[in-house]
Amino acid sequence: MTGPVQFIAVLVSAALLLLVLELVRRRALSEEYSLIWISFSLVLLALALRRDLLHAVAGWLGVHYPPAVLLLALLLVVFVASLHFSVIVSRQRRQIERLVEEVAVLSTEVRGLREAAGTAVAHGSTDHDETSGVAARASTERDAPGA
Amino acid sequence: MKSARVLAIVPAHNEADSLPGVIREVRTGAPDLDLLVVDDGSTDASLALLRRAKVRHVHWDERMGVGAAVRAGLTYADRLGYSCAVRLDGDGQHPASQIDQLLRPIREERADLVIGSRYRDGGTYPSPRGRRLAQWALARGLSMMTRGQVTDPTSGFLAFGPAAIDLLAEHHPGGYGEPELLLYLWRSHLRVLEVPVEMRERIAGQTSLTMLRLLGTAARMLLVVLVTPLRPAPRGARS
Numbered sequence: 365m366t367g368p369v370q371f372i373a374v375l376v377s378a379a380l381l382l383l384v385l386e387l388v389r390r391r392a393l394s395e396e397y398s399l400i401w402i403s404f405s406l407v408l409l410a411l412a413l414r415r416d417l418l419h420a421v422a423g424w425l426g427v428h429y430p431p432a433v434l435l436l437a438l439l440l441v442v443f444v445a446s447l448h449f450s451v452i453v454s455r456q457r458r459q460i461e462r463l464v465e466e467v468a469v470l471s472t473e474v475r476g477l478r479e480a481a482g483t484a485v486a487h488g489s490t491d492h493d494e495t496s497g498v499a500a501r502a503s504t505e506r507d508a509p510g511a
Numbered sequence: 512m513k514s515a516r517v518l519a520i521v522p523a524h525n526e527a528d529s530l531p532g533v534i535r536e537v538r539t540g541a542p543d544l545d546l547l548v549v550d551d552g553s554t555d556a557s558l559a560l561l562r563r564a565k566v567r568h569v570h571w572d573e574r575m576g577v578g579a580a581v582r583a584g585l586t587y588a589d590r591l592g593y594s595c596a597v598r599l600d601g602d603g604q605h606p607a608s609q610i611d612q613l614l615r616p617i618r619e620e621r622a623d624l625v626i627g628s629r630y631r632d633g634g635t636y637p638s639p640r641g642r643r644l645a646q647w648a649l650a651r652g653l654s655m656m657t658r659g660q661v662t663d664p665t666s667g668f669l670a671f672g673p674a675a676i677d678l679l680a681e682h683h684p685g686g687y688g689e690p691e692l693l694l695y696l697w698r699s700h701l702r703v704l705e706v707p708v709e710m711r712e713r714i715a716g717q718t719s720l721t722m723l724r725l726l727g728t729a730a731r732m733l734l735v736v737l738v739t740p741l742r743p744a745p746r747g748a749r750s
Contacts, residue, residue: 464573465575466586468571473587
């Protein structure tokens with residue numbers, strides 16, 4: 365039941381769990397995305413502590429070599445996690461695109477409004493409205509009358 | 512309140528060489544149209560040129576694709592109450608003199624989106640044979656699916672009516688999305704019509720469609736063609 369392998373396995377999975385919790389504490393990892401990792405490290409810890417669990421699952425699946433089940437589960441988890449992140453990245457890309465478009469359109473609208481109101485001179489050249497970068501555009505937005 | 516004004520949307524990425532010609536042409540050839548150039552992260556002199564020429568423009572720094580540029584243009588049209596919009600390429604291959612022809616079916620309320628087709632009614636346009644074949648296959652597929660007649664599904668010479676502006680300001684496919692656009696409108700029960708137009712070869716610059724990009728686009732289109740009919744009809748669609 366004991367042996368250096370099990371000792372190391374317990375140590376590593378406990379360290380992983382602590383690492384995830386520490387990242388959440390430091391706000392480096394947001395709560396919603398941490399859940400997937402917390403449950404993953406808990407499963408790992410459980411399997412490290414109770415090897416008979418792994419053997420039971422292997423026996424039930426008909427796998428002769430129990431560590432193979434562990435590898436299979438690992439692969440599955442990594443696959444699901446990557447897919448999950450791809451979905452998040454896709455969503456964020458869509459949101460960012462909409463945001464950039466929205467800011468750019470607003471900036472053009474503001475420029476048009478200023479020109480129509482004849483305040484372009486008071487604000488200096490309108491050319492400086494959106495020099496480059498989102499920060500410059502954000503300032504354009506703040507300058508907008510009524511914003 | 513929708514006005515009868517029409518906005519000409521010109522998406523452009525690094526088209527500083529041909530943009531002045533396009534701007535001049537729209538201003539002289541279609542003077543009753545308002546012009547909006549959408550500069551999709553150009554790294555050449557496009558932006559400076561637009562400012563100098565005092566052309567109304569939307570600009571962002573990173574390239575996001577022509578789909579995003581057109582969506583931004585339509586968002587602007589929607590916001591400012593334009594009832595119609597025309598989309599011309601920034602490379603000058605779409606003659607401004609043909610805009611009226613494109614807008615007519617929309618003014619007569621026969622269509623929500625009008626496509627200017629290079630190939631309809633035996634139009635002649637010099638395209639490489641491989642691309643022509645790919646376009647033909649795509650056109651056949653789309654025609655069969657939408658039970659309409661599509662001859663030039665990758666044409667970027669388009670006119671949008673009020674319903675199309677409303678719908679596409681919310682959602683417009685990114686990338687090289689013209690066939691996607693067609694499918695999306697068809698899925699939303701909008702009326703799509705093709706009219707024959709004459710196009711020129713690009714005034715200057717290089718087409719942004721390289722072979723690798725073309726392959727990626729083809730794969731993406733295949734996926735879209737398979738998936739779009741399975742999606743629920745979008746919000747704002749006609750029933």
